[in-house]
Amino acid sequence: MIYSDMLYFVENIGGKGLQSALSFKDAMSFSYLILARLFDRRAYNSAVSMVLLNQIYFTAVQILPLFLTAAICLSIAFVGIIGEYLLSIGLFSLFGPLLVNFMIAEIAPFATVLLIALRSSSAINAEIAVMKVNKELNTLEVFQIDIINYLFLPRVIAGIVSVVLLTCLFAVVIVVCGLIYSGFFFNMSARDYIATLLESAGFFDLIAMTVKSAVFGFFIVMIPIRHGTRATDELTSIPVAVRHGMVNVFIAIVIIEVLSLVVTPMISKLI
Amino acid sequence: MRAFIARRQRVGLVSREAPLISNLSVLENIALIGQYHGRLSxxxxxxxxxEYLQRLGLEELADRRNPSLQEEQRFSVMVLRAAMLEDSVLALDRPFEMMPALGESRFIYETIGKVAETRRECHVFDYFLNERRYRRGSAHEA
Structure with a gap:
């Protein structure tokens, strides 16, 4: 009895492991397919450009009021906490490095990707699932319109562009909030503040932040698209597809964040 | 259908299985085919x-989306979309299923007739039980 229970337990683990491995392999081959099209000139036409512009508007422009409010609140809170704490322990000289290496390099991309994932990834997931249920993907196939080129590619590009641009905007908000806060509460002149930031900022950090944002942008759109296409012909499959997609998006965000924390210092040392 | 595939001919399909894209307007649905296949701006x-919409007197539908269309309007837009596909055969798949309230085929023939100059061939596929509805439409046409 105990032996059969253990066997069942091991089989279960093996089954789940295999399922996860297959799902990961599927996700990687789908990513490769989209990346290959990204650099194929034949994939682009006026219809794709139209979808791309719409998607950039939906993802990066419509979110601006919410995004700016969140960015200002988070920046003021973090700059205040970091500054006050460093002052209290007598290490205010680390204010610049912490602002650049923690706030700009880590918090800006992470907060940006969370906001965009909450708003746009769920919308994209639901949109593709609804199109699948309504047989609209079938329409595109019937009229020989490449689904990857027309539907997926512009959304992925818009995701990458939006996350990168909004991360840069978040970084600008952090710098401006830091300037105002340090001027008012730490009696720091603008010249000293800028000098501290410039001393702490490296070109590699900026490149790493941009690359990380682009990777975030790619996966928070690619994963919902993939799960949206997995919806069946039934309406009830839409919430299931969205739930699976969003859970996987958040797992991917955490994995990318952890990987970036491991890989970035290694590359930095090599350079 | 198999014959078209064997002849490697494009098919402009009008079918309930190929609905209009619901997040595009009527105009964008029709234009999409030209943008994609004709590489038009x-x-x-x-x-x-x-211009196609004007031909059927449907220009006021240009900015509307699929859910707000009536059955006949939806059918006409789908015919126009299929007509945008160059060098293709127009294939109507069970049109009475798209417009169950339609008693005879006159409306179908009239719609096809208005886009006929762009098509060399048009085929209608339907169940035998609808044969009488087509006969009635043809009699009116005569």
Missing amino acids: RRRAEAMAR
């Missing part, structure tokens, strides 16, 4: 789509 494709 958006402006050129939309001008062409508007």
Whole structure:
């Protein structure tokens, strides 16, 4: 009895492991397919450009009021906490490095990707699932319109562009909030503040932040698209597809964040 | 259908299985085919789509989306979309299923007739039980 229970337990683990491995392999081959099209000139036409512009508007422009409010609140809170704490322990000289290496390099991309994932990834997931249920993907196939080129590619590009641009905007908000806060509460002149930031900022950090944002942008759109296409012909499959997609998006965000924390210092040392 | 595939001919399909894209307007649905297959600019494709809509007297539908269309309007837009596909055969798949309230085929023939100059061939596929509805439509046409 105990032996059969253990066997069942091991089989279960093996089954789940295999399922996860297959799902990961599927996700990687789908990513490769989209990346290959990204650099194929034949994939682009006026219809794709139209979808791309719409998607950039939906993802990066419509979110601006919410995004700016969140960015200002988070920046003021973090700059205040970091500054006050460093002052209290007598290490205010680390204010610049912490602002650049923690706030700009880590918090800006992470907060940006969370906001965009909450708003746009769920919308994209639901949109593709609804199109699948309504047989609209079938329409595109019937009229020989490449689904990857027309539907997926512009959304992925818009995701990458939006996350990168909004991360840069978040970084600008952090710098401006830091300037105002340090001027008012730490009696720091603008010249000293800028000098501290410039001393702490490296070109590699900026490149790493941009690359990380682009990777975030790619996966928070690619994963919902993939799960949206997995919806069946039934309406009830839409919430299931969205739930699976969003859970996987958040797992991917955490994995990318952890990987970036491991890989970035290694590359930095090599350079 | 298999014959078209064997002849490697494009098929402009009008079917319930190929609905209009619901997040695009009527004009964009029709123009999309020209933008994709004719590599037309958006402006050129939309001008062409508007001209097609005018031909059926449906220009006021240009900015509307699929859910707000009536059955006959939806059918006409789907015919126009299929007509945008160059060098293709127009294939109507069970049109009475798209318009169950339609008693006879006159409306179907009239719609096809208005886009006929762009098509060399048009085929209608339907169940035998609808044969009488087609006969009635043909009699009116005569």
